[in-house]
Amino acid sequence: MTADIAKVRVGLDERSYDILIGSGLVARAGAEIVDRLGKVRAMIVTDENVAAAHLEALQASLLHAGIEHATHVLPTGETTKSFAHLEATVEAILAARLERGDIVIAFGGGVIGDLAGFAAGVVRRGMRFVQLPTSLLAQVDSSVGGKTGINSRHGKNLVGVFHQPRLVLADTDVLNTLSEREFRAGYAEVVKYGLIDKPEFFVWLEKNWHQVFSGGDARKQAIAISCQAKADVVGRDEFETGDRALLNLGHTFGHALEAFCAYDSARLVHGEGVAIGMALAHRFSTRLNLASSDDASRVEAHLRAVGLPTCIDEIPGMKPTAEALLTYIMQDKKVSRGALTFILTRGIGQCFIARDVPSSEVLAFLEQSLER
Template identity: 55%
Template structure:
């Protein structure tokens, strides 16, 4: 079983990657659980697919699971549901040394992690990610947040999990569209810092998408290891290194905002299209060969992801999309840094990007 350590000073934890981890969750988590009562937060879709097995595993290990089942979807990552979860945990008399189990995708992981960061000034939580996107990205690194009317992930906290169990078998119940959204985050690690891994994705991505479990396990472990290295060096995104993980996100978040944070565009789909736009904008600035930018688009298109802005049917122009970017949490003294590419496998933080030029570029893509 691949075990990836996330080495943070005084707060290290493991990301375990193996089929069967969810069915064995009681034994896996037992060393961390100090009381019989174990709160589990999930959404309705995940509860239907995994609830009985998780419940049985916890009870077999001597625990009493208490369930909070929330609606599925991005709208759950909001103030009302955050308050609901916090009030529920308080009613269960959860203490600071107790662990809350977050069973689900990025929405549940972010929401539960943020709730745990606030509860009694911080209790502990365990990530049980059930989507590819959560397994390779959002469950690792401690970024937790909710969305607001102003934008995505603008209210949150850095709060690291105590353990992450990434079970590739959970992906078997995932719709292909959700799988593709998560695969975009796998590709991201190749684009931002490992050209050889991007080439691996080009060679194996279609088979991974079609269900090859060995490839999925390999991709999850490699992605988590890449993120763990970055998080260990720049936990709070202060040096610029961790910011590279936002490749595709500035464009993607603007597209998500324009589509109402809805099922019109899943987060990973926005990231995929955002990475294509970042690559094409890099080419426009003479940083990379246009053929390399189209190589990025070709691979994402080959696994079924949208790569053309006009495919979204947006009514906004480039200036309208840039207006969404002004709410980006990376804004600093009126300047928005962009993650651009000098090569496939070599991303960097550009602080000299004029938003007027970005708007003109986006108009060309619409």
Template identity: 60%
Template sequence: MTKQAADAARVERILVPVPLGERAYDILIGRHQLCEAAGVIAELAPGARAAIVTDDNLAELHAPALESCLHQAGIATTRLTIRPGEASKSYACFVELCDGLLAAKIERNDLVIALGGGVVGDLSGFAASVLRRGVRFVQIPTSLLAQVDSSVGGKTGINSGHGKNLIGAFHQPALVICDTALLDTLSEREFKAGYAEVVKYGLIDDAAFFDWCEANWRRVIAGGPERDHAVATACRAKAAIVVRDEREDGDRALLNLGHTFAHALERLTAYNSRRLVHGEAVAIGLALAFRFSQRLGLCPGQDAGRVAAHLTSVGLPSRLQDVPGGTGSAAEIVEAMTQDKKVKRGALTFILAHGIGKSFIAPGVPADEVRRFIESELAGA
């Protein structure tokens, strides 16, 4: 990067603070921030070594540039790669990564840098949380979904045969770098899947942002300043909720809008990304949450229709019938939901809505009511 380009990047960088006391950190957002990140990391951890964790697809795409910038900043690096895809969030990969970090002699004052999407971030963060009883880590998310959701807030973990993200820890990053230029390399499908997590923030409590998304989603995909604005708005919204409720004891659960349905669908499709990726499951979950709210007499049908129409216009799925190969029966979907982390004493907790931007936590939703709703959805009613 030329000096002129670097100066321009500095000017255009958006800083979103996450004020968590001793665990406070910044989210830096903007195009071409990768080399900028190296300088910030060097200031954050002078003299530290860094283990860059990435996946096989990104190892040659983005890792060499980051390594070069870190070396110029005086930071020695080791690169560890995992296989891409949700299957890597497993016990076996977790053990392999921990052993690799120990073999690289990563110490308490060193850094683990997660360079990748949500899978890399979740797995790396969990390994960092337990390695030598906790080392610092930096998130450099390379997918839209990870930039606006999983890289912020300190949730880390792996999956179990019983469900998604059931083994993990809260471990806040020391820094998050959202280089929105990295998103240019995503496939159309991956980018649109991440967009489901963007629009979610408008549906939770910001109707004006949902209106903005309806008007600007094409520009977000195209990569103009609207993309940076969307990422920054989502990160601010998540940071505000995390600061109020770091460990999901209260309204942080609102961030799970659509996810009770989504995680069940992912489990029933065996986390097979050829059939369904996380953001697509979330898109279906968002539409279902609003239609379920409508069925319960909580949400106007007009709002539920707007949500589904927007997701469809972007090219995202919004119905159970959109899942290739099907989802199983209503009873199977409800059973998959019972392993969700949001189940308390066997009662299902949903995030429902009184309308766009008016979501709320609904504990103790009767399973029979959920089953009847899903049966009607499967029947196309």
């Protein structure tokens, strides 16, 4: 381990694992895997864009470490999180004759991590897997904590399993190949951690977001703080029976918007949905007299400053109705016997789980928001 690599530990007893954050980790992936998991065989699951930019470097690293491997390349985009692509991935792993003790390497953004992790979780009733996230969103959120899955026509991430990785390698260099839009979308998940319960981190982001975007130590620091925040929550509540639900700030609204857009990334990507969702959650909290409108305005101002959307009408194309969005919200995984659960706030860094939120209040708020 070199000094320029940050390490965050996810504490889950015998299933604990490290998140390594820093430069050059794709090139070191083979050595890091062998050091922790021994000489294994591997299936790399990736997408077309990542394969074109980074696959050769990862394959060279695995070969140098003596790791035999096969590669399964999937289309790019949210629509890849489907039953059809899950089946193709499972069949590719089985065709490669990988054993239960071998590994699946999820090499891509959140879509690949979710799908490859799900495949690893069900093949041979559970194979080991390594997350090698290539987007900011995946590095700070989806690669950590063991949530895996695919989408259904009924909504996002409704089919899946909890299956923890054995190692997460977050190479900050690969973020330099992201488009500005993709990086901004990932940054929404960074902001989320400040808004949940780290107001001092939100203040730091307000002052330092330019440096996070430009790279270097500020970027690595933001990723490490975000990963530590998630690791702490996952260590307390692995299966989301308690306060892990706080990590869904903005996601109930955001997932509904993504589902309405049919996961069309030309219209809306996940982080943009989360940004709008966080703005809506703060405005909804204000409507319910839980928080100051000044806090909602401050959150929106920061999201707008970095170029993220904060209103539903910023999504191109046909606008949803309030009733349509409520239908998707009712499919959310946090709904229990028809009762709506939202992550609301009493102010920046003061989020809480609100259960039994009346659907009539949500509908009235959505109608108001669509009139803006």
